[in-house]
Amino acid sequence: MNKVSISRLDNWFQFVDAELDPYIICFKLMDALSTRLKIGLEYNRLDLIKDIASRSSGEALTSLDQSIMILRSKDLIRFEKETPIKIKLFLTDYGLTKHNELKELLNEN
Amino acid sequence: MRIDKIKVDGGLHLEHSFSSNNIILGGNKSGKTTFIKLILFGLGADFDDFIPEIKEFGKCESVILDFSFQALNEKYQVVRRLPKSDVVILTDLGSKEEQLLSLDEYSTFLLNKNEFNITEIAYGDNNKATLRFYFILRAMYIDQETPAYRLLADIGGREKDYINSVKQLKKEILRSLIYKVDFKKQKTILQLQYLNKKKKEVREKLLFTKDILKNQYSDLNQKNALSIKHKVREYKHIIENLKKQNHIEDIGIELANDKSYIKDINILEQEKTAIINVIQSKELNKRDMLKTQKTFEGELAVLNEKDIVRDFITNIPILVCPACSSSIRESEEGICRLCGHQIIENKTEDTLAYKRIITESLIEVRAIITSFSNEIETAKSEYKKLTKNIEKLRTTYLKNVDVNIVNQRINIIAEKIAERSAAKEYWLNCWKLMLERNLLQSKFDKLSEEINTISALILLLDNNEMANIDETLGSIASFVNRKYKDIYSDAENVVFDGDMMPIIGNKSLSEISSASEKIVIRLLVLFAYLLVSTDSNLKHPGILFLDSPRDKDLDLTRYKKIIEIVTGISGAQIFFTGSIEDIGQFPDEILIKMRDGEKILKYNATN
Numbered sequence: 001m002n003k004v005s006i007s008r009l010d011n012w013f014q015f016v017d018a019e020l021d022p023y024i025i026c027f028k029l030m031d032a033l034s035t036r037l038k039i040g041l042e043y044n045r046l047d048l049i050k051d052i053a054s055r056s057s058g059e060a061l062t063s064l065d066q067s068i069m070i071l072r073s074k075d076l077i078r079f080e081k082e083t084p085i086k087i088k089l090f091l092t093d094y095g096l097t098k099h100n101e102l103k104e105l106l107n108e109n
Numbered sequence: 110m111r112i113d114k115i116k117v118d119g120g121l122h123l124e125h126s127f128s129s130n131n132i133i134l135g136g137n138k139s140g141k142t143t144f145i146k147l148i149l150f151g152l153g154a155d156f157d158d159f160i161p162e163i164k165e166f167g168k169c170e171s172v173i174l175d176f177s178f179q180a181l182n183e184k185y186q187v188v189r190r191l192p193k194s195d196v197v198i199l200t201d202l203g204s205k206e207e208q209l210l211s212l213d214e215y216s217t218f219l220l221n222k223n224e225f226n227i228t229e230i231a232y233g234d235n236n237k238a239t240l241r242f243y244f245i246l247r248a249m250y251i252d253q254e255t256p257a258y259r260l261l262a263d264i265g266g267r268e269k270d271y272i273n274s275v276k277q278l279k280k281e282i283l284r285s286l287i288y289k290v291d292f293k294k295q296k297t298i299l300q301l302q303y304l305n306k307k308k309k310e311v312r313e314k315l316l317f318t319k320d321i322l323k324n325q326y327s328d329l330n331q332k333n334a335l336s337i338k339h340k341v342r343e344y345k346h347i348i349e350n351l352k353k354q355n356h357i358e359d360i361g362i363e364l365a366n367d368k369s370y371i372k373d374i375n376i377l378e379q380e381k382t383a384i385i386n387v388i389q390s391k392e393l394n395k396r397d398m399l400k401t402q403k404t405f406e407g408e409l410a411v412l413n414e415k416d417i418v419r420d421f422i423t424n425i426p427i428l429v430c431p432a433c434s435s436s437i438r439e440s441e442e443g444i445c446r447l448c449g450h451q452i453i454e455n456k457t458e459d460t461l462a463y464k465r466i467i468t469e470s471l472i473e474v475r476a477i478i479t480s481f482s483n484e485i486e487t488a489k490s491e492y493k494k495l496t497k498n499i500e501k502l503r504t505t506y507l508k509n510v511d512v513n514i515v516n517q518r519i520n521i522i523a524e525k526i527a528e529r530s531a532a533k534e535y536w537l538n539c540w541k542l543m544l545e546r547n548l549l550q551s552k553f554d555k556l557s558e559e560i561n562t563i564s565a566l567i568l569l570l571d572n573n574e575m576a577n578i579d580e581t582l583g584s585i586a587s588f589v590n591r592k593y594k595d596i597y598s599d600a601e602n603v604v605f606d607g608d609m610m611p612i613i614g615n616k617s618l619s620e621i622s623s624a625s626e627k628i629v630i631r632l633l634v635l636f637a638y639l640l641v642s643t644d645s646n647l648k649h650p651g652i653l654f655l656d657s658p659r660d661k662d663l664d665l666t667r668y669k670k671i672i673e674i675v676t677g678i679s680g681a682q683i684f685f686t687g688s689i690e691d692i693g694q695f696p697d698e699i700l701i702k703m704r705d706g707e708k709i710l711k712y713n714a715t716n
Contacts, residue, residue, distance in 0.1 A: 018415050072429055074427055074429070075429050075436075098421075102417075106418075109413065
């Protein structure tokens, strides 16, 4: 049997929820927005996280906030005010280009 | 139904629009009767006694009649050529659609629009007449030619003399005016027909099944389906047992002299079972591990994807300040020009350890799976070896057994199986037939019960219908009696006989000596039909034509009362002609007023 080099005592309980990683959420959000370039998505945090990650916990919301911050700061998405209380998210042209590039990269791997 | 307008074309012409009460007054030979006849002609009636100007000299070309059905909100115009024509041109004034109809078709159209059932009426010796619209017109027209005792006007000229006098037809005309189609009854009758048909089918099937049971299973006697079912099961059990005995090896072993080998074989068999258990448990463990491997692989794939995505996105430069949303130029090195916010992206990787754990666990799992696979392989090869040994042992011992005896035993058992199978089939069939018979019987009983209920219901509805007609006739009689006593202080009671003809005291209408009384009764009866019908929404088309009723010896006071009744009728259309001399008796609204010598049909100015 092969020798196992990890320490059960120190490392075993380290657990990462990859699905709630802000970058994974970034990608999923870009995916969702790329299919609705014209209509966009309503910026409703609870609905958004439910649609994207199928969860609605506090951590999930934090991750969503982080991912929206990342996407906005890199000019990949933009906000549009439809009514005073209704805000919509859209993918920018730059965002669409980057999304396509990322998809290709993932397919290659 | 309502007649809106009449127009007569030709050298002699007229044109009038109508309201509810249309009173036409004029002198003798002013054309009052012709006027009514022209309207009736437009409705499909035939007359062979038109005035010579129409009949012989062809001064009038055609009658154009506009009529409408308010309930249907439909308007029509009909054109019929004078003096006689077997076709009409009917125009739907709504859609402007024009069609050429024969008189038969036109009659059917009018009957349908007035909601009459086009029934066949049997009369005389095996004769039949189909209901026509001019039959109905006979009850809407009080003319001068027909003797008052005949109640209904004779329309259609001489050739229709016979049919006009048929009693059954008269009865059917009067009945159809107050008859209301009972849709519930019609529906119930249809249902009964359907059920009867179904019952017949079920009965045939039932008889057939019973016949088969009787012929094929004459020994059935009192046996019920349940006992037959038990019998079938018993046979099934016996056959299964027989089949178990029918193995060459088993018979051979049974017949063999040396029994010690059984022990050897049993030991080997036990070993074989132990190995099977081992293989099964290892397979289960292996399957668990494969599942775990799959989970780890999935997790690893997600982590890899995450790494790629994180790498890619972190490499995209920050262009917008996350604090104030203003754009940042590269030269400003991550400090927002507007708000001075320092933009530092956290690029540290925090999942490395986790990824390592997963990767190493995966290696572990794969190693375990390989070891399980090896163990299973070894166990399987051992199993094969054991099976071979058992086979060998058996063949060695079977060599000592006499094959003929074995075969003989096998044949006997096979015969037994065949025999029992046939018996099983026989009783199984019987059981199925009995079930079928019971099912059909219960269906049949249920249908019979349903049919009885529905028949009773139809009888009830029948009685209701008769009661309805009796009730309507009762209200007709009460109207006639009330008005009759109002006109004649010494009036006797009026009832209706089975032919729906009035009986006054105990005399029929024809037996009354007073001509004025006859005409009063005729008028009252036809008024009553119109009134009862409009009151209770029956089928009377709602039009009455009265052609100079006073000409028949009616004295002034009675005539006045008749006029009072007629002008008091609401919800129907009345055409009333009379002498200009009686103008004082009529209300102010008079449609046509002709002085002496003046005529209703006028010559064209050019003529």
